[in-house]
Amino acid sequence: MLKxxxxxxxxxxxxxxxxxxVLSFVVAYYIRRDFSPGEIGKxxxxxxxxxxxxxxxxxxxxxxxxYRSIRQITFLDLVYRVFSVHFFAGFIVSALVLFFDRDxxxxxxxxxxxxxxxxxxxxERILLKFLLGYIRSKGLNYRQLLIVGATERAQEFIKLVESxxxxxxxxxGVLQVASGDLKDNVSGxxxxxxxxxxxxxxxxxPVDEVVFCLNKDQVVDIEEHLQGLEExxxxxxMVLDFYNVDRYRRDLSFxxxxxxxxxxxxxxLDVQQLFLKRMVDICGALVGLLILLFLFPFIxxxxxxxxxxxxxxxxxxIGESGRVFRIWKFRSMTKDADLQKxxxxxxxEMNGAMFKMKDDPRITYIGRFLRMTSLxxxxxxxxxxxxxxxxxxxxxxxxxxxDQYEDWHRRRISIKPGIxxxxxxxxxxxxxxxxxxxxxxxxxxxxxxxxxxARILLKTVWVVLTRxxxx
Numbered sequence: 001m002l003k004x005x006x007x008x009x010x011x012x013x014x015x016x017x018x019x020x021x022v023l024s025f026v027v028a029y030y031i032r033r034d035f036s037p038g039e040i041g042k043x044x045x046x047x048x049x050x051x052x053x054x055x056x057x058x059x060x061x062x063x064x065x066x067y068r069s070i071r072q073i074t075f076l077d078l079v080y081r082v083f084s085v086h087f088f089a090g091f092i093v094s095a096l097v098l099f100f101d102r103d104x105x106x107x108x109x110x111x112x113x114x115x116x117x118x119x120x121x122x123x124e125r126i127l128l129k130f131l132l133g134y135i136r137s138k139g140l141n142y143r144q145l146l147i148v149g150a151t152e153r154a155q156e157f158i159k160l161v162e163s164x165x166x167x168x169x170x171x172x173g174v175l176q177v178a179s180g181d182l183k184d185n186v187s188g189x190x191x192x193x194x195x196x197x198x199x200x201x202x203x204x205x206p207v208d209e210v211v212f213c214l215n216k217d218q219v220v221d222i223e224e225h226l227q228g229l230e231e232x233x234x235x236x237x238m239v240l241d242f243y244n245v246d247r248y249r250r251d252l253s254f255x256x257x258x259x260x261x262x263x264x265x266x267x268x269l270d271v272q273q274l275f276l277k278r279m280v281d282i283c284g285a286l287v288g289l290l291i292l293l294f295l296f297p298f299i300x301x302x303x304x305x306x307x308x309x310x311x312x313x314x315x316x317x318i319g320e321s322g323r324v325f326r327i328w329k330f331r332s333m334t335k336d337a338d339l340q341k342x343x344x345x346x347x348x349e350m351n352g353a354m355f356k357m358k359d360d361p362r363i364t365y366i367g368r369f370l371r372m373t374s375l376x377x378x379x380x381x382x383x384x385x386x387x388x389x390x391x392x393x394x395x396x397x398x399x400x401x402x403d404q405y406e407d408w409h410r411r412r413i414s415i416k417p418g419i420x421x422x423x424x425x426x427x428x429x430x431x432x433x434x435x436x437x438x439x440x441x442x443x444x445x446x447x448x449x450x451x452x453x454a455r456i457l458l459k460t461v462w463v464v465l466t467r468x469x470x471x
Contacts, residue, residue, distance in 0.1 A: 154213035288381030309335030332367025393418025
């Protein structure tokens with residue numbers, strides 16, 4: 001019965017979504033006609049775009065799993081998924097218009113269409129989530145769970161279910177796997193028997209799902225029980241209890257569609273997030289290179305007039321996962337700066353595997369200005385465009401610095417280095433310990449989001465304009 005209700009709700013949601021897409025276009029047209037300057041033709045002249053838009057929206061909504069249960073999706077994750085759908089849908093629809101009707105079609109109409117659809121569908125999903133949550137909190141539309149295993153992991157799972165009533169889950173009882181005396185209850189729920197009683201318990205009680213919560217040292221032939229539960233048409237879930245590593249993000253997936261793989265991610269980024277971050281990097285790099293193209297004659301001439309040598313400075317740096325690449329900057333030091341570094345090491349102000357010196361005699365007068373304004377880093381936008389760096393990331397170290405790393409330091413090179421980062425906007429002149437730099441980099445890795453990147457970029461602009469944090 002519950003499965004049939006879920007199918008019906010899913011179909012209704014699909015119909016509502018596609019109706020909202022059509023409605024969004026109509027609303028967008030009248031917004032464009034009545035509130036935006038410029039002439040526009042009749043609505044039927046533009047309506048053709050709705051025909052390809054409907055399958056595009058349906059595919060993307062399904063791809064981002066918005067037709068599955070949203071009971072456990074957080075509000076922020078819901079916003080992220082709906083935004084991602086409309087980001088890509090807008091890109092696809094814009095490409096279609098550009099290809100078929102570039103000169104005639106209203107670009108503002110497409111923008112209003114995508115934004116309106118985003119707002120309508122987001123509001124619809126939020127209302128649906130709260131409505132279903134309210135219904136479940138009142139004891140309706142719930143699924144009953146039989147827990148297998150009277151373990152600490154089972155108690156944690158029961159506590160989690162109890163604290164999220166909106167999920168619509170109820171614990172019916174527990175079956176004990178361990179030998180010894182049979183417990184009376186687990187977390188207040190009656191122990192109905194042992195593992196051998198599993199099939200009979202499912203026939204005697206209204207069980208919707210069986211959840212195995214076994215310790216990693218409990219050896220049980222689960223396959224036989226799975227076959228029996230399959231015959232009864234009961235859903236089975238397994239709470240894994242393998243390894244607990246606090247900073248890892250765990251992900252269970254299927255390799256080649258049939259081999260289950262438990263993955264421990266040391267980074268908080270996934271494929272979709274990386275794609276969005278890369279799109280932002282490309283756009284930012286193109287803007288940066290345009291600025292570089294405009295300023296190059298003036299900066300290049302100034303460098304040449306003051307100091308003989310090349311305009312650009314290139315150096316080997318360590319990138320993502322130890323990849324070696326050449327970083328590019330405007331030269332801000334004398335041409336023999338690398339040769340002079342060895343005699344200045346004793347004046348290093350940084351405690352650890354990094355060199356920093358306040359009044360470095362190798363820096364030229366023009367170079368000091370370039371560093372204060374961060375103009376020396378403009379050529380790094382070429383590294384960003386090539387994919388060797390990102391706009392925001394960790395500081396790219398030199399190979400000799402990495403040779404001095406402790407093991408825990410190396411996690412900072414598990415992502416792409418950035419032109420700017422958390423360390424650069426956190427008062428870097430006041431940080432004199434390399435371990436503190438690493439801690440800031442690891443904080444960035446563990447809490448990464450597009451919003452965090454945006455905040456760091458805005459802070460970077462402020463740091464550059466106020467000339468704080470640069471020598």
